[in-house]
Amino acid sequence: MLTQEENEVLTRVGPGTPMGELFRRYWLPIAFSADLHDEPLARRILCEDLVVYRTKDGKVGVIDERCAHRRTSMTLGLSEEGGIRCGYHGWRYDLEGRCIEQPAEKKLHEGLQLKAYPAEELGGMIFVYMGPKPAPLLPRYDLFTMDHAFRDIGVAIMEFNWLQAMENSVDPIHAEWLHGRLQDEVRAREGKSTLGHYHHRTHVKVGFDLFKYGIVKRRVLEGGSEDEDGWKVGHPLIFPNMLKMGGGTGFSQFQIRVPIDDTRTYNIFYTAYTPPNGERPESAEVPVYEVPLKDARGKWLLDFIDGQDIAAWAEQGKITDRTKEQLGASDMGIVMLRRTYKEQLDAVKDGKDPLAVVRDADENRFIEIPIEKTPPFADKRRFIMGLLETQAVRYSPLNDRMKALFS
Numbered sequence: 001m002l003t004q005e006e007n008e009v010l011t012r013v014g015p016g017t018p019m020g021e022l023f024r025r026y027w028l029p030i031a032f033s034a035d036l037h038d039e040p041l042a043r044r045i046l047c048e049d050l051v052v053y054r055t056k057d058g059k060v061g062v063i064d065e066r067c068a069h070r071r072t073s074m075t076l077g078l079s080e081e082g083g084i085r086c087g088y089h090g091w092r093y094d095l096e097g098r099c100i101e102q103p104a105e106k107k108l109h110e111g112l113q114l115k116a117y118p119a120e121e122l123g124g125m126i127f128v129y130m131g132p133k134p135a136p137l138l139p140r141y142d143l144f145t146m147d148h149a150f151r152d153i154g155v156a157i158m159e160f161n162w163l164q165a166m167e168n169s170v171d172p173i174h175a176e177w178l179h180g181r182l183q184d185e186v187r188a189r190e191g192k193s194t195l196g197h198y199h200h201r202t203h204v205k206v207g208f209d210l211f212k213y214g215i216v217k218r219r220v221l222e223g224g225s226e227d228e229d230g231w232k233v234g235h236p237l238i239f240p241n242m243l244k245m246g247g248g249t250g251f252s253q254f255q256i257r258v259p260i261d262d263t264r265t266y267n268i269f270y271t272a273y274t275p276p277n278g279e280r281p282e283s284a285e286v287p288v289y290e291v292p293l294k295d296a297r298g299k300w301l302l303d304f305i306d307g308q309d310i311a312a313w314a315e316q317g318k319i320t321d322r323t324k325e326q327l328g329a330s331d332m333g334i335v336m337l338r339r340t341y342k343e344q345l346d347a348v349k350d351g352k353d354p355l356a357v358v359r360d361a362d363e364n365r366f367i368e369i370p371i372e373k374t375p376p377f378a379d380k381r382r383f384i385m386g387l388l389e390t391q392a393v394r395y396s397p398l399n400d401r402m403k404a405l406f407s
Ligand code: FES
Pocket: 067, 068, 069, 070, 071, 072, 086, 087, 088, 089, 090, 091
């Protein structure tokens, strides 16, 4: 249970809030390369309205949504070398947001500056850094940078606070219920096969440890032991807002939760596939697809894993009232995550870099995040075929091809 004040501190992400300041120490995905061409894109992130654009010379920029002149939207902007020009009266801004041309003015109004943030492109995504300078390095995590992988990006917009999603990433027990029992019942109701092998083993032990980039989750399932990867290596929550799952199956995924504001969150499913036959993608472009959450009647889609997760998180409320919850011993991961966020809030207050901020170029050549090689719940082939069938990736344009390559 938290006090109202503690709940506010942990959930609010606007400028000047403690958690908002913590999020502003990290690079966050704000758009996808496949969507960003000449036309600028409106994006709201951490309660700030911004525009993402690509310059004529191929750079990416992020600028305040509204022009300094008479406040029209920079989504009407024109791509320029090294910046963007407002489409209304042609005022021109460089990548740092300085207004460097005002065509109809005899004399330039000096020193006009729009808010602008550094942006970088990696692995098919555009990342923004909204915090104090100097900016840290954009972490080159394995899935963003590994060679020869097929990749795709699924996106769901979730109408609730980001912390509900992150707490789920330190909550292994839910898998056997939400993705086991409930999934089976829902699929049976809908006349679908029950995938009886899947997520049915009970957790006999869970454990959590801090590591350099976040929190490792460990588990022993019924009939298993601490000698197995699920305990020895585990799988990680990467600070502050990512989950890594998949492991040694040729299917690895980051789920990245980016707060739009206090009550809306992007869930980004960033998947890398390395099929067993060594086949490689023909193009470097990373396709983006939408992950639907509700059917035509407005009912949650509960026949796939991520639909179940997101429905459960949404039904906790726009911002879960944690003054009314009753945590149990099995919620030790949640307690640790909240404590870790609080410790990192303190680090930021003391002027230090929080966990998983990277400033060392050597370290940043390729950051491998350890993960169990033996998949939980089923053998490799059944595990991955189950994922391709019942995970967000089932909506990917690559799904049929991946099913064929992994079958
Ligand atoms: S409103 Fe942008 S140039 Fe006038």
